[in-house]
Amino acid sequence: MQNRGSMAKVLVIDEDRSTLARLELLLTKDGYETVTASTGTDGLNRYVERYPDLVILDVFLSDVGGFTVLEELLEENEQAMVILMTAQLDMETAIRAMKLGAFDYVPKTADMAELLSVVHKASNTLETDRQQGGLSGEAFRNYKAGDIIGAGREMREIFKMVGVLSRSRATVLIEGESGTGKELVAKVIHKHTSSNEPFIAVNCSAIVETLLESELFGHEKGSFTSAFNRQLGKFELGRYGTVFLDEISEMSINLQAKLLRVLQEMEFERVGGKDKIQVHARIITATNKNLRTLVREGKFRADLYYRLNIVSLKIPPLRERQEDIPLLVNHLIAKIGRDLSRRISGVSEEVMEAFLRYTWPGNVRELENLLVRAGVMAKGRILDKSDFPELFKESGKIGAMNEPGSDEYDDFGRLLTLDDVEERYIRKVLQLERGKNKGELCDILGISRPTFERKLEKYGISFERDGIDQGLSANLSEVEEKIRQ
Template identity: 40%
Template sequence: MASILVVDDESSMRDMLEILLRKQGHEVHLAADAPGAVARAAQGDLDLVVTDLRLGAGTGMDVLAAVKTHSPATEVVIVTAFATAENAIQAMKLGAYDYVLKPFKLDELKLVVAKALERRALVAENRALRHRAGATFAEPELLGRSAGIEEVRSLVERVARSRSTILVMGESGTGKEVVARAIHRGAGPDRPFVAINCGAIPEGLLESELFGHEKGSFTGATEAKAGLFEVAGTGTLFLDEVGELPPQLQVKLLRALQERRVRRVGGQSDLAVGARIVAATNRELAEDVQRGRFREDLFYRLNVIQIRVPALRERKEDVPLFLEHFLARFAAEAGRPVPRLSPEAEGALLAHDWPGNVRELANVVERAVTLAGEAETIDPSVLPPALRGRAAALPDAQAQLPDAGMDLQAHLDAIERHLLEQALARTGGVKTEAARLLSLTFRSLRYRLAKFGIGRD
């Protein structure tokens, strides 16, 4: 038996679907509009949502986005009599399982529901198997629905099967290796993925690591060793922090990329190599070229296709997804139920700018889960001091007027902007739902967002 939410503004359709699904043995919940559906979905115990596209208040797309924010594993089926290719594509991009046209045959809908629940069960079983095998969350994905990460995802899909060299750029902690692994998986994960951090290995050893060495080529070389170019075979060689390569190795890397051949340290002949190169850096290599720190010819050889990963502060609407992901991950590793965030802790986490990006967020959540122990709720006391201070500094109705006075309008604007950003982050960027959280009309919300330039490209 599955838990299914039916969302439709027509009572006759709700009643018909309720009867149909209850006959199949399912537990059925009903909602007449998007706000009611979102509130019910936020409880996180649903297996499937069947929603009409056009609702009296909000839309099925609002329901879909909110469900995937609160409970990504819940499947969603969109039902509509007003189908367009654009709506269908948008629904699938947001994570809908299927798109059913009215009028539909009951057998058709029963089949779609059965398939959606089968997929939900298979995903859950796969996660359980991976957890028992000790591999839970070992292969992170490109989380997020912001415009920035959608662009990254689109580029990854387009270049994955090419053999072109790719340069992934972004601040430290943004997930550049996650992007590299996504590219590799798209090309066929049965081939090797080999990674090396060019800034973490001493210069004297880095050449041997990349290109290999022959026996006796230097003190301690007691046997021949294949370099990572050879080990990668026809798979992917990921050169992390490539901007840290010393000048001498920049020359040798350029030769390897141009000629697709390498020579081991102490070797007398070249070896052909076929690995696709994905390089990453948190440096602005174009500026390093101008300063003479990085070879211009190597930069252009690496920069055939560039993918820039946005900083987390540039896609704050994705923070709730990361919080949910890491809470589940670290709770599973600790063998405990997934804790909830208190409103104060959630507000502090959503308001933080995350200068360390996704890596910082993961560390903060791991700390919180560990220190919270068996508590069901994570509160600000287990957050780092800087974030606890942020929680304490959140707008307070008991704020006191300073002795020296204050700029009231500026203070009120700061509070308003903060709450607008928090509402958008909590709803995954769904404006109709953000308006509901703030008890605003959609027009009023849109005016206030424009006033502060929030969401403007």
């Protein structure tokens, strides 16, 4: 027999020791490096210790159910290749196994040749994924922190900083363009610091000033016209967890002063209240703008900036993380496949090469959105050029906006102005993101709600007329047609 498993490590988890011994002998003889575990708990520990490439898992385990083990394995590494075995072969179990993300499902009554065939198929799929930029389980562990993926020096430094910050509760400022994953970084810091406490995120650009104050600090009954009941604010609800203030640059000067006082005194009062309430939550803030520049322009308080900037993290844009794109694609496809209950293996070599050429103005969020749309519409397990019609032009290359001589000129052959480019881009986002509300569109565009409203007025763009709200009631065929266009 051809030795197809010489480079792969296999973990077998089964309570039946005779089955373990038989499979270990079979797999070792076929060239696989084999590790065994007789309980679910032991299997999970062995996985973290050894990070095998493949896992053969019995569904019925007495200490931890096989499906629970499967979910925990995929939480540890969403690219884990897990083959489930069970003595009870039924439709419901098979559907559940594949929906959760198992690679395949075989009965324990299957002969060894059938099982080896499935193992070879999984091993070959793993090898194909590696050739397309994927990683083995052990290597993947080194490039992952929570849902943050990165292989470059800058991302490695961020991983190290997350580890350091997890040992304290210092205030953190996270800087980076929209879509780079600032909230993910905040969540990972929180997870490693106070995972049992709440993580509360507030988008400062999506809430008007008067409501934002109440949102943060809470209010007493009768403190204003519509205050019919007492409401606790985010700082109070955060308890000993984390309050994440996203787009802090959009907070008004007046509210900045109140936030500064909270950070200085570590206490606050509800709107309309007199009682002092202690702040125990950790504060993490994020911005897609340069706060130092805003301080110089008088748009952000210098004293607040220094209070927030105890420790700062700069998240690089995706265009500066080219080596991370294959890793991110594999990570996102595995996640999307589970969310959509679809088996998607990867992208074609042509698509990956095109991704590497593109500048990704929307960063990781743009990449994920493209992959989600492609995953919904895809007919095969490998996403190819036909699954990305909005990006592949007649030239066959992705993102014609990156190529000289394509979209830089108007219909009369004149170079476009910056306003022309901005208007075209906003209209394109409205078309592609049909059905999203204004807050979500602001996140994608990387601008505040007031700025978005001003730009719609400036360019004569109607939010309703251009089909955003209409998309909510469009039937499936209409949505599919819009995506294909």
